[in-house]
Amino acid sequence: MTAPQRNTVPLGILLMVASTIVFALQDGISRHLAGTYNTWMVVMIRYWFFAAFVIALAARAPGGVRRVARTEQPLLQIFRGLLLAGEVCVAIYGFTLLGLIKSQAVFICYPLLIAALSGPVLGERVGWRRWAAIGVGLIGVLIILQPGMGVFDPVAIIPLISALMFALYGLLTRYVARRDRTETSFFYTGTAGAVMMTAIGLWFWEPMTGPDWVWMAVLCVTGVSGHWLLIKCYEVAEAGAVQPFAYFHLIWAAILGTVIFNEVLRSNIVIGAGIIVLAGLFTLWRERAQG
Structure with missing residues (x-):
C-alpha cells in the first residue's frame, strides 16, 4: 500500500x-559559459553530471537500476529525454543572443502552451475559459516580442521555440506517468539526454580555462540540486499549491540580467510578462477547480 503524500504547503513553497x-x-x-564556449559542449558536460546523479539515485532505489529502467514505453521515454536536451540547448542559445530577461519573459508562457496542447496530446478537455487565458497569454508574448515595431528580429522566436519544446516535454511526461513511475521518467531524462549530448558535444570540444572549469562545476551542482529541490518540493506538497511560486524564476532572472549582464528591463517586457503570469495563474486555478 502506498503511503499518502504529505501536504506541507509552507515547506513546499520554500523548496519551490x-x-x-x-x-x-x-x-x-x-549564459556566461555559452557566451565563451560552444553551447553543445557546455550542455554535454552538464548532462554528464546529471546522468551520474540519476544513475546514483536509481542504484539506491529498491531493485536497483534494472528495476528503475524497466518500462513498457522505452521509445517514448527516450524521446522525452532527447527533447529536453534539445530544449536546453535552444534555451541557452537564446540566452546568448537575447539575454536572460527577454528569454525568460517569453519562456514562461509554457504552461499556457501545455494547456493548449493537452487536448490533442492527452485527450483532455480544454474549455473556453482556458482558451481565453491562452489567447491573453499570447497577447503578452506579442507585447514582449513587438513584431510590429520596425524590422522584426527572427531571433526573438528562439525562446518561444524553447517554450514549445518544454511544453511538449511536460505533456509527454504526463502521458508516460500513466504507466511508469516518476523515478523511471527521471532516469531516462538524464541518461537519454547524456547519450545524445555526448554524441554531438564531443565534436565541439574546446579547451577551457581554470576559472571557467570552476563555473562549469558550479553549473553541474546547480543542475542537480535544482532537480533535487523540485523532487522534494513535490514530495511534501501538492503541485497545484506550489506551482504559482515557480514564476519567481523570472524575478531572479531579471535581477541577474540587470545586475550581472547589464541587460535593460524594458516596460514592454514587464507588461507582457505580467500578462503571461496572470494568464498562467488563471489556467492553473481552472485546472485545480476542475481537478
Missing part, C-alpha cells in the same frame, strides 16, 4: 522558491 533561485543561477552561468 529555493529551486527557482538555483535554476536562475544555472541560467546565468549557462
Whole structure:
C-alpha cells in the first residue's frame, strides 16, 4: 500500500522558491559559459553530471537500476529525454543572443502552451475559459516580442521555440506517468539526454580555462540540486499549491540580467510578462477547480 503524500504547503513553497533561485543561477552561468564556449559542449558536460546523479539515485532505489529502467514505453521515454536536451540547448542559445530577461519573459508562457496542447496530446478537455487565458497569454508574448515595431528580429522566436519544446516535454511526461513511475521518467531524462549530448558535444570540444572549469562545476551542482529541490518540493506538497511560486524564476532572472549582464528591463517586457503570469495563474486555478 502506498503511503499518502504529505501536504506541507509552507515547506513546499520554500523548496519551490529555493529551486527557482538555483535554476536562475544555472541560467546565468549557462549564459556566461555559452557566451565563451560552444553551447553543445557546455550542455554535454552538464548532462554528464546529471546522468551520474540519476544513475546514483536509481542504484539506491529498491531493485536497483534494472528495476528503475524497466518500462513498457522505452521509445517514448527516450524521446522525452532527447527533447529536453534539445530544449536546453535552444534555451541557452537564446540566452546568448537575447539575454536572460527577454528569454525568460517569453519562456514562461509554457504552461499556457501545455494547456493548449493537452487536448490533442492527452485527450483532455480544454474549455473556453482556458482558451481565453491562452489567447491573453499570447497577447503578452506579442507585447514582449513587438513584431510590429520596425524590422522584426527572427531571433526573438528562439525562446518561444524553447517554450514549445518544454511544453511538449511536460505533456509527454504526463502521458508516460500513466504507466511508469516518476523515478523511471527521471532516469531516462538524464541518461537519454547524456547519450545524445555526448554524441554531438564531443565534436565541439574546446579547451577551457581554470576559472571557467570552476563555473562549469558550479553549473553541474546547480543542475542537480535544482532537480533535487523540485523532487522534494513535490514530495511534501501538492503541485497545484506550489506551482504559482515557480514564476519567481523570472524575478531572479531579471535581477541577474540587470545586475550581472547589464541587460535593460524594458516596460514592454514587464507588461507582457505580467500578462503571461496572470494568464498562467488563471489556467492553473481552472485546472485545480476542475481537478
